[in-house]
């Protein structure tokens with residue numbers, strides 16, 4: 001099937017062509033006709049499947065069909081996402097797909113000044129991509145009404161519920177007209193999601209293109225058994241010996257993320273951590289540097305990395321297995337995207353056997369495991385502690401000169417801004433207990449903000465005006 005067969009506007013097809021998409025992905029093949037027909041959709045799909053274009057392209061087509069009918073410009077499409085990072089990513093995609101269309105798009109999320117959002121709304125917004133908290137702020141301030149809404153998209157609804165946004169979502173729903181098209185996407189379908197879908201969707205078309213284990217099948221998965229306290233040493237060794245240049249490492253807690261990043265820098269590897277306690281600016285920088293290859297290792301907590309779409313990410317490492325088995329699928333889904341191969345390696349210690357069983361049951365696969373020479377597990381279960389601070393034997397030597405700069409930096413004790421460990425954490429800090437459940441931890445990224453037409457240049461905003469109107 002080609003995009004041309006789907007009945008989309010030529011202006012949309014042009015953007016798709018310019019992006020180099022040759023044919024619609026399976027979710028696009030199913031979602032586009034249903035959404036064009038005005039149906040509500042319940043979609044079981046993860047990021048990486050082409051889901052964003054799957055809902056955006058037909059949404060844009062429908063908005064275009066009724067464009068200019070109403071008087072004042074009002075929000076006609078709302079996309080709700082659980083995290084700032086995902087809002088930025090989805091919003092950026094929408095701006096690309098709408099490149100030849102006369103719409104104004106605003107991306108609004110918390111943690112940054114609300115003033116640019118207010119300015120953009122005054123100028124007029126057709127498409128709003130927002131996190132629930134920021135949207136409620138805008139609604140309660142009276143800055144925005146959603147009476148003219150035609151399409152509502154809930155993206156990663158399962159994560160929104162996990163993060164405790166249900167009350168916010170229900171409050172937002174009260175501000176929406178009943179007559180609208182609703183599209184709900186979720187990677188998993190708990191009873192809570194089903195209840196939400198029952199409330200929000202009218203006789204939805206069900207689209208399930210990516211059963212939870214399909215990502216798992218695309219990604220080459222391995223387990224390396226190792227004692228917990230030797231994980232960091234092994235990780236640095238593997239990165240160095242294999243000369244990996246872009247590695248995403250998952251840990252469970254913010255404290256471990258900071259601590260591990262600090263130690264990796266000492267090992268001569270340019271590393272940064274992202275998690276919810278980092279400032280927006282620091283998170284933006286870390287992601288931009290990682291994407292541009294200035295930072296080699298990104299250590300992330302689950303929520304910080306949720307939905308990240310990083311081109312060409314061949315290696316994902318689970319430094320620790322996640323507490324929630326579904327997070328394993330989300331984690332390894334960061335690699336092997338858009339049909340590219342990827343490798344996910346989990347460093348598993350004896351105390352993680354229960355999590356491993358739960359993950360294998362979920363994905364329906366037994367993940368091959370191995371033991372590396374020199375890193376054989378002692379066989380004794382270890383306390384859940386932070387990795388040892390013992391320095392690895394110069395992993396960069398294996399890599400020739402590639403890391404000389406970083407080694408120098410580390411040797412001088414000046415990791416530089418990018419690799420700067422969290423301040424104020426004394427060495428040998430006792431570990432905090434791993435967080436029991438997900439908190440509202442959100443992260444943002446620099447999306448290469450598009451230039452604004454009429455807002456002051458000094459404000460970096462997420463507002464794109466394609467309307468050519470004064």
Ligand code: AMP
Pocket residue numbers: 020021022023024025028046047048049050051052053309337338
């Ligand atoms: P998503 O699942 O929306 O996060 O998309 C994952 C990645 O696939 C993004 O980098 C998109 O640019 C890319 N993508 C989406 N649709 C297509 C397509 N039809 N052909 C090729 N790449 C695509």
